[in-house]
Amino acid sequence: MGRVLRELARLDPWSFWAARMREDEVGDVAVVGTTGAFLISVFGFEGYLGGKGERLTVDGQPIGGLRGLRKAARKAGHHLGAAAVFTDVVPVVCLTRAVAGSPRTVKGVRVVRLEDLVGEIVNRERSLRPSRAEKGVRVLGDPLPRARGVRLDVQGEP
Numbered sequence: 533m534g535r536v537l538r539e540l541a542r543l544d545p546w547s548f549w550a551a552r553m554r555e556d557e558v559g560d561v562a563v564v565g566t567t568g569a570f571l572i573s574v575f576g577f578e579g580y581l582g583g584k585g586e587r588l589t590v591d592g593q594p595i596g597g598l599r600g601l602r603k604a605a606r607k608a609g610h611h612l613g614a615a616a617v618f619t620d621v622v623p624v625v626c627l628t629r630a631v632a633g634s635p636r637t638v639k640g641v642r643v644v645r646l647e648d649l650v651g652e653i654v655n656r657e658r659s660l661r662p663s664r665a666e667k668g669v670r671v672l673g674d675p676l677p678r679a680r681g682v683r684l685d686v687q688g689e690p
Contacts, residue, residue, distance in 0.1 A: 533560060535628055535646060536574050537676070542650050549666050551673030558597070558604035559623075561676075564668040567656040569612060569621040571605045571672075572649070573597065574628055581632035586639050590630045598641045601625070608672055617668035619659050624652065 540550050540563060548565030559571040579591025588595040605623035612619060623641045626649050635644040635652055644652050660668070669675055 539649050547662055549669035551669045551675045553673045558600045562672040564665045566658045566660050568619045568659050570624050571608055571621050572624045572626050573601050574626050576628045578629040581630050598639045602640050611671050612668050615671045617664050
């Protein structure tokens with residue numbers, strides 16, 4: 533998780549906010565910014581991404597929970613809408629240690645390498661004002677601390 537948070541620290545701190553998801557929620561971290569909202573689940577198995585069709589595996593271990601992540605993203609979208617933050621929530625599986633090709637969508641979930649995560653978030657069309665995005669992240673989870681415009685990782689170190 534620390535590697536993902538360090539990668540997310542590269543996001544513009546005045547346009548994007550991150551929150552750790554609660555223990556009873558699906559997903560690990562939510563990001564809300566001017567390009568929308570993202571529910572990220574971290575998948576840390578080591579190996580090569582493979583599979584056929586809509587069944588993805590990393591060295592034979594299936595990447596499961598896609599349906600639950602999609603459902604959690606829809607639920608998060610409803611919570612945002614109730615708070616007047618109108619945007620879809622994109623479910624994302626982040627592969628932190630697997631070797632994979634370019635990002636892809638499988639069963640409505642974006643599957644990206646850690647190196648592609650920030651690009652996946654910032655290279656979308658702007659759909660929210662920063663004030664709405666900042667409000668939205670508080671609705672979805674416990675906002676991660678920030679200092680001098682730099683996000684902090686779990687231990688509180690830059």
